[in-house]
Amino acid sequence: MxxxxxxxxxxxxxxxxxxxxxxxxxxxxxxxxxxxxxxxxxxxxxxxxxxxxxxxxxxxxxxxxxxxxxxxxxxxxxxxxxxYKLRGKSSDEIDNTLSLLSFNVHAFNRFKWIDSEEIPKDISSLIRQENPDIFCAQEFYHNPDIDFSQYDYKYDHFHHKSQELALVIFSKYPFLNKGSLNFKKTANNVIFADILLPSDTIRVYNVHLQSHGISTKTNDLAKADSQKLFKRIQTSFKKQQSQAEQLIAHMKSSPYKNIVMGDFNNTAYSYIYDKIKSENLQDTFKEAGKGFGKTFNFELFPARIDFILVPDDTEVVAFKSFDLELSDHYPIFSRIKL
Structure with a gap:
């Protein structure tokens, strides 16, 4: 037997x-x-x-x-x-470094997905505490309780048809140029800003690639029509490829070193991720992260779909993700030496 x-x-x-x-x-x-x-x-x-x-x-x-x-x-x-990374890298070194934070804020809990009234204030406190030089937010929504006043420079672009959700780049350093890729027939988008640092100029892309529109709950997935679910995901992946190709073409025309950060809505095993990363970029989690590095609250497994990609010749000093229930995503932070 x-x-x-x-x-x-x-x-x-x-x-x-x-x-x-x-x-x-x-x-x-x-x-x-x-x-x-x-x-x-x-x-x-x-x-x-x-x-x-x-x-x-x-x-x-x-x-x-x-x-x-x-x-x-x-x-x-x-x-x-x-x-999964057994060992990470962490350093208290701050001089001559650049700190980056990316977070899909999920409209600051606008529709009470999380049972808390303090989410906008909690996110504001997190950003003040971590104090990144550059902060990229996805699914940004103007809320009276948020406070990012520590940033002198801000670029927001409301691509969503409701003109309510935006991609935003906050920076302690001035912008030389900024713009949007303006993807067609979707609420998803990519924006960029050329940022003048004390010793260099970089281009930062804030990315929110095509969403799948699927539930993160196991019970909801089990009840869903599998054929329709697979068809929807296949369609969104095709759109992601088109969006990634537009992003890569734009990156190739950049006169500066590129940093790409945000919500890819895809994993590190995907064609989309590989093609973007192949543009002389490295994954800060792979260089300095520890553990699963999960960035999305998915019940089935620790999903990592948010990334901070920096130039290959950059030293990644530190990386961390935050296990905080402030959104359906988790914020990620990295410190680099250009």
């Missing part, structure tokens, strides 16, 4: 290992060419965890069978390190 059970378990193990192996192709397959495979990028964290569990299971019972998941995990070591 045990042999039969182990055969069934190993068969399931083989399917999951194959799925994870297929996911390694994601950065090379565009969503517009093969949208169904792109959906797999959302499941990569689960596939990694399951393969780790299978490896441990076989390591205890039948060591020779543990090789399947072990080999697949080793082949995708960069995927594993994108999910």
């Amino acid at each position: 045990r042999k039969v059970v182990n055969k069934v378990i190993f068969f399931v193990n083989s399917l999951v290992a194959f799925a994870l192996l297929m996911s390694y192709l994601l950065p090379y397959v565009s969503p517009q060419t093969f949208p169904l495979l792109s959906v797999l990028s959302l499941a990569v964290p689960i596939l990694i965890v399951i393969n780790v569990l299978f490896f441990l299971y076989w390591a205890i019972l039948l060591k020779r069978k543990m090789l399947l998941s072990l080999i697949v995990l080793i082949l995708g070591i960069s995927h594993v390190s994108s999910l």
Whole structure:
């Protein structure tokens, strides 16, 4: 009986290992060419965890069978390190550094998604406490209780058709130029600002790529029509590719070093992320983060869909994410040396 059970378990193990192996192709397959495979990028964290569990299971019972998941995990070591970092990097060094913070503020809890009246004040307190040189906010909404008065420079752009939600770049340093990519037929967008630092000039992009419009709750997902759900995600991934291509074309015309930060609505295993990062950028979480680095409150797994990407020749001094229930996203912070 045990042999039969182990055969069934190993068969399931083989399917999951194959799925994870297929996911390694994601950065090379565009969503517009093969949208169904792109959906797999959302499941990569689960596939990694399951393969780790299978490896441990076989390591205890039948060591020779543990090789399947072990080999697949080793082949995708960069995927594993994108999910979890054992060691981070932290420094109290402030001189000659630039601090960055990105946060999808979810309209400051406008519709009471969180049972608290203090969210706008709590977010304001967080930003004052961390005091980043540059703060990029997504889904920004004018609320009388917010206070970001420590910033002398601000660029907001209300691309949403209601003219209520905006992307905003706050800065302690002056803007030389600013603008919006103005994506068509969507509330999502990218804005940018050329910022004059004491010793350099940089271009900062605040990104909010196409949203999927799916619930973060397991029960809601279970009740959803799976066919419609997959179709919606495939459509949003195709839009993300188009938006990413517009962003990359704009980045190529930049006369300055680029910093890209914000809500990608996609994971570090995706074609979208890989193409943007390939523009001579590095992921600050991979360089200095620790743990899962989750940025989105998704019940199924610790999702990391918000990023701070900085030039390859930049030293990443520190990175941290905040496990604070102030939005459906978690803020992320990084300090760099240009």
